[in-house]
Structure formats: structure tokens, C-alpha cells
Amino acid sequence: METKNKAMLSGQHFMNGDVACAEGAIAVGCRFFAGYPITPATEIAERMARRLPQVSGVYIQMEDELASIAAVLGASNAGTKAMTATSGPGFSLMMENIGLAVMTETPCVIVDIMRGGPSTGQPTMPGQQDVMQARWGSHGDYEIIALTPSSVQEMFDLTIEAFNLSETYRVPTFLLADEIIGHMWERVNIPSAKSIKVVNRKKPVTPPSEYGPFKPDEDLVPPMACFGEGYRFHATGLTHDEYGRPKTDSAEVQQDLVQRLCEKIRRNSDKIVKVDRVLLEDAEVAVVAYGIASRAALSAVRKARAQGIKAGLLRLVTVWPFPDKQVEEVAQKVKALVVPEMNYGQIVREVRRVAKETPVIFLSKLGEEPHKPLEILDALGEFRK
Amino acid sequence: MTKKQLEMKHPYERFLRKERMPHIWCEGCGNGIILNCFARALDELDIDLNNVVVVSGIGCIGRISGYVNADSFHTTHGRPIAFATGAKLAKPELKVVVISGDGDLFAIGGNHFIHAARRNVDIKVICANNFVYGMTGGQYGPTTPLEAWTTTTPYGNIEQAFNLVHLAAASGAVYVARWTALHVRRLTESIKKALQKEGFSFVEVISQCPEIYGRHNKMKTAISMMKWFKEASEVRNFSDPAKADISPSRIIVGEFVDVEKPSYGRLLREMKAKLQTE
Amino acid sequence: MPVRIWRKPLDAEKIKVKKAEVHILKNQCKGCGFCIEFCPKQVLETSDELNIKGSHPPKIVDETKCALCGFCTAVCPDFAIFTIEKDCKEGC
Structure with a gap:
């Protein structure tokens, strides 16, 4: 989708963390947001609803969080950087399709503005109770990336980082903030568009006849074709081989796939981890x-x-x-x-x-x-x- | 068989991922007919396969995305419509088709169906309605007829069934049709119409599951189920979908809705264009 | 009894009735029997032959009866049968 630079912010701004997150997403090229209103993440949706149409993007409010994350995966596979934002209860609903994102190696960013749980808990209060859920919430063995901003500036910076990591490793990436960081107002420096580092997913160099959507390069990450690019690829949540063919009765394929999904993050953790x-x-x-x-x-x-x-x-x-x-x-x-x-x-x-x-x-x-x-x-x- | 015959290729072979054939479906399963009619519709419309995306959910027919030689995605249970919504809005030039079952689209995924129809997202939904959860061995679902025997209704089904065409029409779909797997020509025509129409289009296919449903419900073979379709079907084009019954003696089929309404994608494009000129 | 009047169409010499070729991809057949059951011209019947799947594919009884309606092609769940018009350029 085309980007209109006049709609990009730069310079110093006073904003809250949720808004800074939305602006970071727009700055790194996110052009699709699907979400469902939930305190204390709603301001991200509101900002995206206003801003995305200005930059030729798509905001859609889905019927629930199950649909939101599914739509995000659809958009990402169609070649658009996509995100959703939610809080505890919605995060719980997203877990199954987070597993699908892991399995189909679909880049996407999921923002969880954490509140108090369990269950409906304390919607307007801060919490850090979802960090283990982010890691282990979907079933099966897998690895993901999660970043934890501690300021409004970091809500902007780490949203960009989250997209870049997600695109690099073809893995769902989480921004785990909390109600205070989300709602707090601080000064944010937004650099010029040119100086923002933007990473895009690797594209295939092989012709469609030889392309395997899950055939990894040396870094264990496969190049990604998207819908409509002539590769006619198939992806499935079932255990699959490098060509996306379901292999539900092969111990070897299961072993290789799960191992690679985990190792592509573990082996690259030195490049990913920041303290x-x-x-x-x-x-x-x-x-x-x-x-x-x-x-x-x-x-x-x-x-x-x-x-x-x-x-x-x-x-x-x-x-x-x-x-x-x-x-x-x-x-x-x-x-x-x-x-x-x-x-x-x-x-x-x-x-x-x-x-x-x-x-x-x-x-x-x-x-x-x-x-x-x-x-x-x-x-x-x-x-x- | 002559040498010439050995060399002959099926006319729809190019629509299939040949290395994945034969498909996993049982002898006489309606899913294969749906795949066949879908291929014929693509062939007759001469649609560029590079622009087609087939999205499916879970269940026997969920495997269909892996058989069509187009970009395709086999999603989680109940979510193909939500996934398809994202794909279509992100890349409007794609023809996005959801092909899934009655349990996937109307039990676990029912909410997505009614909302996608309400929004009039420009996606095409083809539902194989076989009255049962086939892949898990034959449990009752949202379309199982009253009194039917399934593994979880051992004393007969006491739940009312959804009327899918009525639900689709009430939710706002711009094109709604129902055929059985025996109505191959009319089914193909309806799929073609759906593919060409702007907006949320729905085609229900009453499809036989002889192994898991038929043989427990007095129809021992695929042929006996198809004969039921032949004898019971009554074409009532543009009749009230609320009255489109499915019973042992009568299956109302036909086209029920064909109206024009701007799609979500069109309204979105218009809104964005307006913003650009302001 | 009504009098039945038979007349020969004026263009009978020009119009050629299309002849069909029925192709069965035996090893793709799962033996459901739809093509046999629903053929309006009874062109096919079950064979005794077993294919690699252990099914009995159909066999052709009389190809000349085929009216090229294409129903068998469309109703086959396994893409195992299709009909084409015979190439009669060099005579059939």
C-alpha cells in the first residue's frame, strides 16, 4: 500500500503510550489493524482508526479478538504489515491463532496492555500478569519474542523494533506494556521517516516451481511469498513439510519443524535480546x-x-x-x-x-x-x- | 486402454495440486464434487489463478485449500472468514474464497459469518453442509436435523437445525444460493455468480457424508444419499429463504438473494479517497 | 391413434452429430458409482476390475450412446472420468 509521507509525524510530541504505540506502528509501515475495544488498549484502536486511512491503511473493528488476530494473519499473508492490540481477556481469546501464526510463520505484532487478572480482573489497573501467557499461552512447543516498554518513548521505539523482529524471524512478536505505560503522557521524539530503521520480510529468490514456503535459509527463516505474487503456496496449521504439505503422521517432520520453530529464535537470541x-x-x-x-x-x-x-x-x-x-x-x-x-x-x-x-x-x-x-x-x- | 487414453489429462488438472491427489475424502463424499464444481467455475470464468486465495477451516472439507492450485491457507477451526476478511482488505485485487463446513462456519465460527455478511466484505463463502462433524467421527452439529442419529445424539437429535440460507439472507449477504451435490451445473453457475459479484456471497451445498452420517440415518451408500437429493429437491428460486426447509421429504434449493449493495471494501476506498482530497 | 408424421430435417446433411470419447482415469476412481447411476444414457457399468485402490472403476458399455452432457465429469468427486468430443477430422 502506498504511503503518504505528509501524514507521517516527526519531531517532539506529547502523547500517551497507547498513541505512541500506534504512531510507532505507522512509522514502521504497519498498514493494517484489526481489533476489538478493550480497556486499557482501546486508545491504540482509536488512534489507528483515525490514522490508518490517512496513510492508505486499513482499520477494521472485528466482532471479537478471535476474529481480530485471524484478520491480522490474513492481512500479513497478503503482504501487509499488520497488528492488533488488546488486554488480558482479549489476549486469552487470541491464543489459538497465535499458535497458527507461529506454525505458519506469519509475521505480526500483538500489543497487550496488561491489566489485573485473572479473568475480567481490574480493567483500569496496571499489571504484569500476562508475561508467562505471552510465552506459553498457545498449546505446543514454540518460541516467540516479547518486548517490555517502560516509557512512552519506548512504546514508540519498541513497536518499531517489534515489527522489525517479527519481519526478520517470521514470528509473532509481543509488546507487553501495562495500563500505566499505556495511559501515561510523556514527551516522545519521533525521528524523521528516513532515519527510522525498517525491516521487511525476506522475499523468495527461487522461481515458484521450486519455492517451498517453509524451506529455511541458513538462519532457519524461510523467505516469505505472499498471496497474489504468483507462488501459489499453501500454509496450514497442521504439521507440514518444507512445501507446506500436511504430514500429520511423520515423527521426523514434526521433530524437524518444532525444532526449527524454536531454534530460529534460540540461536538468534544474541541478536534479539536487549537489556x-x-x-x-x-x-x-x-x-x-x-x-x-x-x-x-x-x-x-x-x-x-x-x-x-x-x-x-x-x-x-x-x-x-x-x-x-x-x-x-x-x-x-x-x-x-x-x-x-x-x-x-x-x-x-x-x-x-x-x-x-x-x-x-x-x-x-x-x-x-x-x-x-x-x-x-x-x-x-x-x-x- | 489405448496409449492415447493413457496420455489424456483431466481437463481440470491444472486447478489441482496433483502431487496431493488422491484427496483424503471417502468414496462418494460430496467434498470432491464441490472441488470439481469450483474448478469448473474457475475454468469457465477463465480467472487468473494467481489472484485466487482459497481459505478453509477445520474438518474434512478444510483440506480443500491444500488441493486447489492457488494461494491457499488452512486456518484454525472456525476462523477462515475472519482470516479471509484480513486478506481481502489488505489486498483488494484478490478473489478470496472461503470453502468450509457447516460446523466450522456456523458453530464455532458462526459469529464471524454473520458479521462478515453484515459488513458485506467482498468474500465468497461456499459451505459444504453434511449435517454432521465428519472428521471427528460423526457428532451432531448446528445443521443436524431433528431426530437424526449421531454419536452424540444416540437417542435422536433434540436440537433445532439452522437454516443457513435464511441466516445468510438475514445477516445481509448480497447473494445466497443453496444446491445439493447432485445439482452440479446449477451449483457451478452459482459459484460463478458468487465469484463475479461484489460483496458477501454465500453458496450452501447440501453434501452427502455416506460414511459418517448416511449409514446411520437409513442411507447406506453415497448413491442412496444422492437419490434422496434427487427425489426430495424442489427448486424454488427467489422464494422466502425462511421457508427453505430441509426435511426427509423436501429440500428447498435455488437462488434466494441476488441484490446490489456497496461492499465494505468499496466504502473503505471511497472514504480513503475523500481523505486524500481534503 | 394419432398419425405420426416423420420428416427428415432439411439440414440433416450439414449437421453432424458430435461423437464422444469417454475417458476413465481408472486408478483415481474410488468406486462411488455416481457416473454409472446418473448417466442419462446408461453409457457405463461397474467393472469387475480392481484398481490400485481396490475399487471397481466403471467400464464403458456403449460409447456411441454418450450425448456429451458432461454430467459424469462434473459429478465425479475424484476427477476420474471426463468426456470429450471425438476428433472426426479424419473420419470416425
């Missing part, structure tokens, strides 16, 4: 945090330093694939790790797995308020000399 290291060089205690909790953590670390506590922060920008190496490296250097999360213990499990002998202190927070810096500081205070 932010703050004051970690000489740290004796470190906070591992992401999203909204990392903001209080940063403040707590600075306060701790002022009190002579050698504290540092490892902020996870990528939570999936989990930054094993980066967390392990910090865990080996410090006396303890502190993990604040707005849930009852999710990413802390991964931290404990990687930290091995190093003690891990978990700070749970549920409900309206995010962690206060002082609460995290209290935990760090135990390491005062």
Missing part, C-alpha cells in the same frame, strides 16, 4: 526489572547509591527469549538479585532458574499502585555495608 545496564560495573546487589516496575527500580537504585549501597539495575527490554546470559552474568557478580513485578511471581521464576546459587528476593505487587521506590530501596537496604 539496559545501569550502575552494574561494581554492583553488589542488582535489581532485575522490566516495564513499569523498572521505573521505581531505577529510582531505588539511585537512592541506594546515595546511601552508599552498591546497587545496580538490569532492565529487561526483551523478556522473551529470556536474557539468560545477561542475567546470569549479573547474578555471578552480585550477592543478591531483587525482582519487583506487578504479579504474583512470573519472570522471577526465570531469574531464579538462571541465578542458580545467588539469592533472589521477589517483590510482588498486585492492584492499583506500582512499586514505590522506597519499597525496593528497603530490599536493597539489607546490603548496606
